[in-house]
Amino acid sequence: MIEILKETDALLEGHFLLSSGKHSNRYVQCAKVLRYPDKAEKILKPVAEKLKEMDIDVLVGPAMGGIIVAYELGRQLGLEAIFTERVDNIMALRRGFEIKEGSKVVICEDVVTTGKSSMEVKELLESMGAKVLAIASIIDRTSSKLELDVISSLRVDIDTYDKEDCPLCESGIEVVKPGSRKF
Known part of the structure; x- marks a missing residue:
């Protein structure tokens, strides 16, 4: 898995502002892997294998x-795959997508670090009557236990810092915000 990340230039080094507000010296830009369908299939195959054991609706x-x-x-498992998106910076289900009450759902992410986005989606889905079973991701960067199990292809430990204690800020390295969340 690390080789796939390296060959697609998905493992970045520098000074990054994460969607959690923390800073880090490395960043996994999964979009670089996912631009190649054959690599996406390979990197997510271990996750699909683990999910086969679960009774998932969507x-x-x-x-x-x-x-x-x-x-x-969804392609590998033959399941429906939908998405949430931000409306006024709050996750919402749009475009005619629906969650039926009692649906068994897995939240899918590229990278899970603090689980903030996943927990926001979990809250939304549960408000619609869904049962959220787990989070599936390419990369698990969690440093503490989340409310849900994270099923991933790869566990990666990357140093993270609060802005106030960031040695990269102290050394004057410019910070880059590669994620999509607005602050």
Whole structure:
């Protein structure tokens, strides 16, 4: 899996502002992997294998990073794959997508770090009567236990810092915000 990340230039080094508000010295830009359908299939195959054991009705990918992940997992598993997107910076289900009460759902992400976006989607789906089973992702960067299990292809430990304690800020390295969430 690391080789796939390297050969697609998805593993970046520098000074990054994460969607959690924290800073890091490395960043996994999964969009670089997902631009190649054959690589997307390979990198998500281990996740699909683990999900086969679960009784899932629908996969939900939060925009942006989770859309292609949900689609590819849906393709491999023969399941419906839909997505949420932000409306006034709040996750919503749009475009005629629906969640039926009692639906068993897996949230699909490219990278899970703090789980903030996933938990926002979980809250939305549960308000519609869904049962959220887990989070599926390419990369698991979590440093603490989340409310849901994370099923991933790869666990990656990357240093993260609060802005106030960031050695990269102190050394004057310019920060880059590669994610899609607005602050």
